[in-house]
């Protein structure tokens with residue numbers, strides 16, 4: 001079953017720079033993709049190779065490991 005994209009929810013980002021997750025909203029994502037935001041943990045912009053990427057919510061009870069693997 002496909003997991004529908006819910007545009008009303010916050011997004012979880014996983015940063016390869018400082019190895020942490022952080023939660024942002026869609027306005028932040030918009031600015032991020034335009035290079036106007038920096039990672040709150042390490043200050044990288046979206047152009048860096050280790051820049052944060054959208055990831056799943058680890059606390060989401062609807063997810064199990066198999067589904068997470070497919071979603072990623």
Ligand SMILES: [Zn+2]
Nearest residue numbers: 015017039042
């Ligand atoms: Zn970072």
